[in-house]
Amino acid sequence: MIINSAILSDAPVIHDLMIKAFTEYKNDIPPSSALEETVQSVSDSFEKEEKALIAYEDNQPVGMVRFQLKDEGLYFYRLSVIPEKQGKGIAKMILKSLEDYANEIGVPTILCKVRMMVVKNIQLYSSIGYHVYDEEIVHKSNGINIKVISMKKEL
Template sequence: MEIKFAEVLDAPIIHDLMIKAFMEYKDEVPSSSALEETVQSVLIALKDGEQGLISYVDNQPVGMVRFQLKEDGLYFYRLSVIPEKQGLGIAKKILGSLEDVAIKKGVTTIFCKVRMTVPKNIKLYRSIGYGIYDEEVVHKPNGINIKVVSMKKRLN
């Protein structure tokens, strides 16, 4: 497996991986906002400073993560592994590469937010050293509320 930094021209690959991975949440109420994103919105985000890592197996893209460096740490989101490759440790390898990026940039903390309705993701992050430090309810415009936990990991 090879993990590479995403280029702006990789927006279609990032979008495709994200949509394939997030389709499992299409029936959640509300469905993930990831499913509303477009290649164009990903492209604009990359042009505006968002970064990404893409994982390849046999030169085929199988997973990705998007992230931003902020004052207090590195925030990642939309971690995606295509359904047929889930459960093989790809997400953990992507997150390991993300930690390497953070360390090289002098960042000491990595953050993410996870829906409380997706305990397998909370379990994944906990298994590699993330802890919950906050809970909140995100209020969507249509009156639907989403309970999320904020998780973080301190790097040495």
């Protein structure tokens, strides 16, 4: 497994991995907003200080995570592993690389938000040292409310 920092020209790869991973949430109410993203929206985010890591197995992209540096720490989102590779520890390896990156640049905290109903992600993050520090209800424009928890890990 090789995990590399992404560059702007990787936007199509990042988008493809994200869509493949988030398709399982297409029937959620509401579906994940990740499914509305385009290669262009990923590129635009990259131009606004977003960064990403991409995991490769046998030179094939199998997972990625997008992140930004914020005042409170390194905030990650859209952690994605293609369905046929899920459950093999790839997400944990990506998050470990993210921690290594945060340590290298001197950022002591990693944060994320998770839909409360996606228990497997909460369990994944909890299993590697993240804890819940906040809870909120996100009000979508279509009138649907989503319960979201905020998690963080101190390095």
